Amino acid sequence: MSHYLKIKIICVFFRPGKVAIGLFFFVFYIPCFAFDYPDKEQSIVIINASSFNRVREVIIIKRTLLGKPGYNFFPLVKKGNRCFTTQIVDKNGDSNWDELLIEVDLAANTRDTLQLTWVKKEQQKEFKKYTNVRLSLRSDNDVPSPEINKTQRMRGFTQNIAKPFYQMEGPGIENDKVAFRTFFDFRNGKDIYGKIVDTPVLEKVGVDATWHEMQPWGMDIFHTGNSLSAGALAVEEDKQFYRLGDADTSIFQALYEGALQAAFTLNYKKWDVAKSKQDGSETVSMTKGNFFYKNDIVVDLNSNQSLIAGIANFGIDKVVYKKHNETFSSVSIYGSQAEGSNTKLGVAIMFPSHDYIVHQTTDAASSIPNTSYISLKPTSKKTIYFFACWEKTDSRFTTQEGFEKYLKETADKLASPIIISVINKK
Numbered sequence: 332m333s334h335y336l337k338i339k340i341i342c343v344f345f346r347p348g349k350v351a352i353g354l355f356f357f358v359f360y361i362p363c364f365a366f367d368y369p370d371k372e373q374s375i376v377i378i379n380a381s382s383f384n385r386v387r388e389v390i391i392i393k394r395t396l397l398g399k400p401g402y403n404f405f406p407l408v409k410k411g412n413r414c415f416t417t418q419i420v421d422k423n424g425d426s427n428w429d430e431l432l433i434e435v436d437l438a439a440n441t442r443d444t445l446q447l448t449w450v451k452k453e454q455q456k457e458f459k460k461y462t463n464v465r466l467s468l469r470s471d472n473d474v475p476s477p478e479i480n481k482t483q484r485m486r487g488f489t490q491n492i493a494k495p496f497y498q499m500e501g502p503g504i505e506n507d508k509v510a511f512r513t514f515f516d517f518r519n520g521k522d523i524y525g526k527i528v529d530t531p532v533l534e535k536v537g538v539d540a541t542w543h544e545m546q547p548w549g550m551d552i553f554h555t556g557n558s559l560s561a562g563a564l565a566v567e568e569d570k571q572f573y574r575l576g577d578a579d580t581s582i583f584q585a586l587y588e589g590a591l592q593a594a595f596t597l598n599y600k601k602w603d604v605a606k607s608k609q610d611g612s613e614t615v616s617m618t619k620g621n622f623f624y625k626n627d628i629v630v631d632l633n634s635n636q637s638l639i640a641g642i643a644n645f646g647i648d649k650v651v652y653k654k655h656n657e658t659f660s661s662v663s664i665y666g667s668q669a670e671g672s673n674t675k676l677g678v679a680i681m682f683p684s685h686d687y688i689v690h691q692t693t694d695a696a697s698s699i700p701n702t703s704y705i706s707l708k709p710t711s712k713k714t715i716y717f718f719a720c721w722e723k724t725d726s727r728f729t730t731q732e733g734f735e736k737y738l739k740e741t742a743d744k745l746a747s748p749i750i751i752s753v754i755n756k757k
Contacts, residue, residue, distance in 0.1 A: 378750040379437040404449035418589040462593035465533035466502040473539035519576040520560035525552035525721040552669040559641020562717035578602040623718040632709035641704040655742035677734035681716040
């Protein structure tokens with residue numbers, strides 16, 4: 332459970348001015364105790380049809396696949412006398428959960444059967460929290476400001492970077508491996524916090540200590556400047572770049588957090604989309620054990636436009652484009668680019684292979700400078716994955732080979748998800 336008090340605040344600003352995947356299976360099993368179960372019991376059959384092991388991987392089961400369980404009962408997943416780490420999430424904010432997340436281990440080309448029973452709310456298991464969303468106002472002392480779960484900003488809102496309005500200049504999201512933040516102002520950029528601990532840290536970041544120097548939790552490790560930073564977006568039209576930055580109204584909302592996954596949304600009203608203004612959104616999520624965030628993007632583009640997603644690049648000459656499989660490709664850079672330390676950092680954008688148009692790197696004189704980017708076909712919905720793989724977090728990333736191997740493994744897992752079926756017991 333979180334050691335911090337969560338307080339819901341609604342803030343509305345009308346004037347301009349600059350927030351539950353590696354896999355160590357046995358660690359996260361805990362004993363099950365006898366409960367007064369409802370009569371209904373189900374089996375969850377999971378199949379790994381891949382030639383590689385799935386270690387502490389998080390699977391997702393839609394509530395609709397579980398029949399119509401009463402909202403006063405909650406799922407408990409077990410095998411024998413051991414409970415699996417789970418999390419239920421409310422995807423649409425109606426206060427009723429929509430998905431069940433389960434952390435599983437499954438060897439290559441094998442199957443397993445888990446038992447699902449239903450318990451009352453007071454009998455739910457509580458698992459250690461590894462993911463977190465955080466937005467708060469800047470604190471003037473060593474005490475974090477209360478958390479903001481929903482707020483909005485108006486067009487033109489800016490922040491003094493030396494003394495920002497928000498604690499991290501905007502919402503942050505993290506898991507046990509890495510943390511990211513979004514600049515909640517006209518820039519709409521993203522940044523990376525490298526972590527050296529596996530516990531939530533965002534409540535501490537920027538409170539009575541600079542994130543530009545190594546702290547007990549880690550530090551800011553990415554120089555962004557005016558680039559497209561760590562997966563920020565733009566639109567290309569007629570060979571011109573238009574940053575997907577400001578909007579008449581930008582609305583932040585924390586969705587959920589917990590043992591396995593966290594997510595928030597940014598909804599834009601009259602977003603600056605090239606030469607037009609239209610509504611759109613980003614839904615940013617992170618899952619335990621992954622070195623990346625997932626961004627589900629909604630924006631309507633014309634046939635003569637393309638979506639641009641970028642990586643800040645200040646001096647890395649080698650940009651690697653790789654089609655990992657028929658489903659996923661990536662563009663990546665690797666080197667001694669972890670700001671504030673002479674350490675190796677690999678960053679990448681992974682995207683659907685069929686959406687690829689081209690990848691390029693802009694120079695310092697470009698309208699969007701110092702950016703390695705991918706150009707993606709114009710569809711109303713896009714999903715990209717942004718990776719930040721720091722050697723201080725995981726020794727695999729001390730070499731480019733280790734970093735690129737992780738990208739390949741992740742692409743293959745995303746392309747071949749674990750097969751799930753639910754069987755009702757009579």
